[in-house]
Amino acid sequence: MTGGDFALIEAFLPMSLIYDDDGRIVHAGPTLAKLRSRTALEGRDVRAIFSVRDNGRGSGEGPLPLFTRLYLTFREGKPTALKGMAVPLPERGLNVLNLAFGISIVDAVAEYRLTAGDFAHTDLAIEMLYLVEAKSAVLEETKQLNIRLQGAKLMAEEQAYTDILTGLRNRRAMDHVLQRMLRGKIAFAILHLDLDYFKRVNDTFGHAAGDAVLQAVAVILREESRGDDLVARVGGDEFILLFTDVLDRRRLLGVAERIIARLEVPIPYEDGLCRISGSIGITATDLYRHPDADEMIQDADLALYTSKSEGRGRATLFDPARHHRPAAGTGRARPGARDRPP
Template sequence: MTVLDRAARDTLMPMHVLADPDGRILSTGPTLARIAGEMQLAGRDLLSVLPVSRPAGIVSAADLRAASGRLLWLRLGLGGPELRGVVVETGEGGMLLDLALSLPALSGIDALGLSADDFAPTDRTPDTLYLLEAKSLLSSEAARLIARIEDARVTAEAQAGTDPLTSLRNRRGLDAVLARLREGAAPFAVTMLDLDGFKAVNDRLGHAAGDALLVETASRLLGVTRGDDIVARTGGDEFVVVFPDLAARDTLADIAARIIAALELPVVLGDDRARISASLGTALSTDYVLPDPARMIADADRALYAAKEGGRARHVFHTPRHGRSARKPVEGPDG
């Protein structure tokens, strides 16, 4: 066959290889030369720089001529891009090999420094590149969307378990904490806390002042408890403190005393000052064969009411003598 001149070959087959009858490279297209970079191609044995992996057994120029018209799979150098190609014989006994990047090689085309201008006008490689880029963009956008959905889910779950006024955990958040502790082997304690005197402040100064007092109470509770302790507001002026890895009565009594002392400090509410205190009741997981959070909360609640009945501003540990029929006393004018 008559071989096209160099300009025509470079335009129509920018990744071609022209070889002599012995398989030695005479010239290459501009795109293949760009991919090869500093690798010298002209003058070298074609199969030494472009070994054929499929079909198997092509190891000589004669083998390559015998494969004329068949689809070949080759690789440029050691670890280079995978290529597809078709070889035909030329009239001078040489060979003309037309190459194209394989689909796997297209994913790394940025590293090869190629653009649409490096391919023949009829080559569909640029179209494939656009599709791959679109797929990459869609995958990235999908990943970002999934991340946003996950962030929204986490935020929604956090908000569902958070008291909007104090930013403490609410009853739902508290239940989740207690469920985890129940499954563990470490001891823990649950302390119920009810403010003494809150109703009088709320009635005298209004609900806005009452809300500010609850926010200050939450801040003080966080300030006197340990970093790993969990403080929750379960409703009204009722709070719960959970103490992971702690069931020592003396330590818990000390913390309860600090809580009462902190809450008895005056609170500035606008132009007014308010004073409150708190009554506390505590249940220990070590007092149960199988700790049940619901029962522990109920027992801590009974101990709390015993503290109120004993004079308020006190802390009481639950004991069986507190019984199962304790009821919250009716608050007087001082709460």
């Protein structure tokens, strides 16, 4: 065969090889040469290169069955699976073995870094590769869209439980955590904080100053709590802290007094100083046979009201004997923000 003959075969069958009737490979196509170099193929027996099986319907007595589908695997190196068919070149003592990847083409293209130029222009594998590429692009875009949607969902959920101004948890988050802790029978304490003299800051310096003070308070409360505690802003200048597994009264009072002392350090704002304090009411689950969220918050509020009434800037532990709840149906409401001194 001439060089022109080989070029013609390569144009139509780039993944083919030519072998003689003894099985010796005399030429390897350019795509096949990417899988195994020509020097590793040419001159060797085709049966030494491939493990071959067929469906038993082949003809001929040569090295490979002719005119039937062949299933081939490289004996050396990567065991890439191939499909093929061998046909004779009449009166030349040569045979052409044309090979294809079959359904493993996508893996083979990636493994051997093949391009469209490695396949015949009429090869349907090119169309399949385009379809696979398009499908991969769509799947990747869908994956990225799902990631963005999941991120947006998480962000929305986070915002739903977060106080925008301070970055603390909000009342919704507090209610959720309270119910979870009660269902899990987890011991905890509630510190209910209401800022003292906060209205004076708003009246003197404006609401922007009030916002700055609330943000400074949030920093203090974060620093005085632990990672698994909850700090929530539940009203304009009201905060609730949930301390997990802390029931010791002296320790709770110590934390409350430390918070109050830090709140009383003047907070700079522009050219002035904002002066506030805080009143705190405290209760804990061990005071109740069957702890209830609403009852505990009410009791912490009663203790907070006592702190306000006795001069502000102090912490009070709820005492069932001292803080009498209104009986059901009496029409007496528990003290709220409107009833407390500012």
